[in-house]
Amino acid sequence: MSETNDPALWRSLLPWPGPDAHKHQRGRLGVVSGGMLHTGAARLAARAGLRIGAGLVRILCPPDAGPVIAGAMEAVMVSDFDTAEALATLAEPLDCVVIGPAAGLTQATASNLKALTGTTAALVADADALTLFKGRAEDLFACLEAKDVITPHEGEFERVFPGLLGQGRETAAVEAARISGAHVVLKGRETVIAAPDGRVRVNRNGSPWLATAGSGDVLAGLIGGLMAQGMEPFEAASAAVWIHADAAGRFGAGLTAEDLPGLIPAVLGNLA
Template identity: 70%
Template sequence: MTGAALPDWRDSFPWPGPETHKHARGRLGVVSGRATQTGAARLAARAGLRIGAGLVRILCPPDAAAVIAPAIEAIMLTPFGSPESLAYEARGMDAVVIGPAAGVGDTTAINLRALAATGAALVIDADGLTSFEHFPDELFEVLDRDDVLTPHEGEFRRLFPGTLEAGREAAAAEAARRAGAVVVLKGPATVIAAPDGRLAVNGNGTPWLATAGSGDVLAGMIGGLVAQRMDSFDAARAAAWLHAEAARDFGPGLTAEDLPGRLPALLGALYQRAD
């Protein structure tokens, strides 16, 4: 593990206790795209389960169910046929990830608004962000301070045009204030900003994360920690650090599928050092 000091978010990490059961560890939903676009949701769901969420459920369009079902085991699967059905099936979820390969357009935007009404904390990535490119204020209106946006620079520029001219830290801080939610501006030095003014820069980035699907894994990790009721800003910081450590630990040849499997060793080392 990089460095000798324990990360300062470690004290709020949601370690289970002797009486903990799966529902107490948090319930995470992940919205999948259509049948040809299911891999991203499966990556996010696996990451959420590995980081400790007690129950993870993929919510998918009906045509995707037959594709996803043979590829999962401990992860649950529920099809939905409308935004109302999605909101109904997401009832009781502590957090929901929406965006990875969800499809860009009105369908994803409407699904996101339906989920916002459920009270679950939202982790919004990829297509969930780009679907609001032309009307970002409509996204911001449905967010609250527990929600998390996870844009790379291209997605960030679409939602917050012109802000990056002031630098990444200032831009992330302004974006979090404007959105009223936590913003994770991904990059070699990922910047995490909260709407209350808290700001952090993740210092252990690695080029091995420059691979397709790594952002989906990060979204699932954040969602898994938020589902366990970890403060969203701390959850984003913890996930970004663990995500980079997992990639650094694996090294050359890393693919996104490798990342969730590196988490148990990292979490075990962190837990032992916390004792």
């Protein structure tokens, strides 16, 4: 049976820093970027990860994207890689890595995801890292563990789990988590968060203003940022989904994805 996602369920688990905290103790998040013309999604996710409290955020990108990203970011670090093996080496010291936003529907993205599974970092797989596996979902599932989260909207969900939505969103999300072995965030008006062990929550504070390009990239960064700080994936996903929607509701009309990271401090302030 599902429960309604509410701060009372996870507020006490939010990773507030202690008086002696330093950046490495607050979690290290990586975000994999696409090429030089496709860096915006990774930048949105990275900014969200910083705002939610990750102490160190690093964008991992193809060499041609490095100068573009470095010229657009300040507190976010940038490292480039030219092979999947090099990406894995960069990711090894990190606590969580987000992969998929504008990563590209290419074999390189599949190879990068597979390489990341050999590291100790937890994964948040979104967007292209899901769509890429249409018709070969078993290859995706082989890259996932219970410590990981996938964040499909209904279109992406149908590509990876064809036919499941006919059972209803809650049942479909629970079954998808069981099949994949990972946590599932099925995005929508009432986002469903499901764990491989059968736990399920439904988020009911959704905002229609989130129907804008890039908002899902921000959510992936929020989830990854909380996971990097040591929050358990089911709780991290629950908190991030609620915070994401509350931030959008505070802004209202005219919201763009670029606005969302800057709204996070006010939401966190009310949860402290």
